[in-house]
């Protein structure tokens with residue numbers, strides 16, 4: 127119902143947001159109050175959050191695929207159980223996030239359909255392939271690590287359900303990050319072959335991980351209003367820099383080299399990295415990453431193959447409802 | 457160089473424990489294949505949950521078998537360095553996932569058995585097996601609940617789901633008899649109160665299964681020819697493919713620690 131209001135609000139007198147309500151809303155945000163689902167909110171706030179939360183949910187779900195690719199080949203039973211549990215956590219994150227997005231008035235089905243139709247985005251990082259076991263360590267270390275950098279500030283986001291979902295999600299992401307790093311430590315203390323595998327994975331994931339923080343600040347479209355609404359508290363470049371500064375010492379600890387020979391530490395102690403290939407980023411967002419087609423195809427196949435199961439569950443629930451009504455009438 | 461198979465000295469208790477461990481690992485592995493591909497996110501969660509329970513059971517059982525055997529094997533050597541002929545799991549559990557109905561019927565047949573089995577094993581005179589049984593029984597009770605709810609939903613859902621569920625029952629039925637078989641090496645363990653005689657579980661198993669199948673408006677086949685061989689390493693062709701995937705890393709990188 128909220129969505130219809132959202133769709134018909136343009137030019138509809140009853141839905142014109144009067145300046146007074148908008149000012150009250152901004153005052154609540156400025157006072158660091160949490161906005162809850164039943165509170166009045168500007169249509170653009172609702173739309174921005176629906177897009178952001180659902181993209182985040184899609185990322186969790188599509189993100190199950192690259193790591194899921196190694197569950198059946200994990201090299202020890204302990205690693206296999208940990209990886210299966212991790213991928214299951216990501217699915218749980220997707221579920222909380224869809225539930226948070228639904229509080230804004232769009233159903234999970236609609237949101238998922240947009241993703242399957244290729245009309246909604248998910249994180250560019252999941253369009254890269256996992257080629258070796260070291261990729262599983264690297265994803266935990268760097269991809270979960272980058273996700274935490276992005277998401278810790280979201281625990282204080284102005285929208286209550288999103289902020290609360292992020293608190294729970296962040297705890298699990300930091301567990302994943304430690305687990306990934308521990309895989310890397312094991313590889314780097316292992317045979318020459320294992321160490322080479324770790325370095326190769328870092329070489330392939332480093333730049334795509336830096337792209338996860340989004341376009342550079344001067345090119346970013348959504349930041350201004352998101353900042354005003356306290357959805358976003360740090361800029362893309364600020365978060366990226368924090369991530370790089372946190373990661374360099376970890377790579378040094380592992381004895382791995384970051385594939386950016388020009389990197390240097392400045393007087394303020396920040397690590398300055400070389401230019402990011404934003405053309406690659408644009409291509410991946412446009413659907414031309416190495417795995418975009420495979421990822422969408424896998425999600426569509428799961429959805430299509432599962433249709434008869436979901437139909438059966440609905441049909442059965444309906445039969446039960448009818449039987450209960452009949453019984454009550456007797 | 458590839459990593460060679462280990463040798464196992466299959467004394468009765470080692471063999472008994474390995475058989476149950478292999479059951480749990482192989483079914484857990486099959487369930488883990490669904491991860492990311494299930495019909496709905498809630499089922500991705502549930503299938504992973506059951507898979508994790510089974511992997512946990514397998515690890516405890518392998519570790520116990522290793523302690524009993526006392527020859528330097530461990531959970532990973534048992535899982536990763538035995539070939540098809542050394543695996544001792546039930547044929548039912550290595551059957552491919554197929555569609556969701558096939559997976560759920562396989563789960564339902566096995567979990568109903570496992571729940572009865574572990575409940576009885578809680579009284580084993582072997583304290584380690586009794587402790588593993590207590591934990592496994594709680595887990596398998598949930599697996600029974602989850603899978604039997606699906607059997608009813610699928611059987612009494614749509615025409616298509618009914619047809620698929622019936623097909624799954626018909627296809628998997630011949631693998632259920634093996635659950636109740638005992639071999640000679642188990643006799644002594646049964647007499648000592650360490651193991652239980654699975655034949656005693658047949659009647660209660662059939663009752664639960666028949667009740668659920670009836671509620672689901674499905675039917676059990678009248679054909680009672682039963683396949684056997686898993687317990688002695690005579691498997692279907694499916695297991696070799698499963699193992700080549702499961703074991704690929706330790707076989708490719710012998711001696712490495714992960």
Ligand SMILES: [Fe+2]
Pocket residue numbers: 186215216219295299
């Ligand atoms: Fe996540």
Ligand SMILES: [Fe+2]
Pocket residue numbers: 186219273295299
């Ligand atoms: Fe995340």
Ligand SMILES: [Fe+2]
Pocket residue numbers: 216270298299302
């Ligand atoms: Fe994660």
